[in-house]
Amino acid sequence: MTRVPLSLPLRLFALAACADLLALLLDTRFHAWPAHAVCKALLLPLLAWYAVRAGAPRSLLAALAAGWLGDLLLLSPADPAFLAGMAAFAAGHVCYLVTFLRHGATPRSLPARLVGAVLVLAAALLVLWPRLPAGLRVPMAVYSVLLTATALAAQRCGTRAAAGGALFLVSDLLIALGAADLTRPAPADFWIMLTYALAQYLLVTGISRGAPVTTGSAAAVR
DSSP: OEEOOTTHHHHHHHHHHHHHHHHHHHHHHHOOHHHHHHHHHHHHHHHHHHHHHTTOOHHHHHHHHHHHHHHHHTTSOSHHHHHHHHHHHHHHHHHHHHHHHHHOOOOTTHHHHHHHHHHHHHHHHHHHGGGSOHHHHHHHHHHHHHHHHHHHHGGGGOHHHHHHHHHHHHHHHHHHHHHTTOOOOSSHHHHHHHHHHHHHHHHHHHHHTTSOOOOGGGGEEO
């Protein structure tokens, strides 16, 4: 048998992410959307491959599965697909929260960070609420609470995971600004995917880096 390096899934993830970002940059001139769809669909399965081989907890794999479903749903521009995608990501955040609570340690400055997170959440909702379509207001508010909780709880698993939680917050804030017809940095889809891919990478590696590497048949190519 030939042993596959643990870093291979991450290298393939980086390749798919770079190809996706390039496709988004070229999309308006070369109609590269199909390439974006393919590359985006590969990102979380590649991270899940790494997580399995690194011995990550099942709750992390469940978070990636829910996120992958959300990724596929958000490829459609239809409103029902957007709501379904938001629900899938909400389920993913619940799984992330379970992971952080089971496998992390409470930071000493948690009260101050909690106050900061609540203030950021309140400010975002105050700006977005009147501009969001009526049908999105309550779902977006509920999702925002879960997203903020994920970003806060990620700090229990170290600096890398904390950075991932913060970038997830930035990525979804860019999506929310678009839903509210507010100005975003251009090209918006590029910045959304850049922060999202980095967020998922940092969360997964931040949680998995201390886990034992799976050995045996799961780590080999026949």
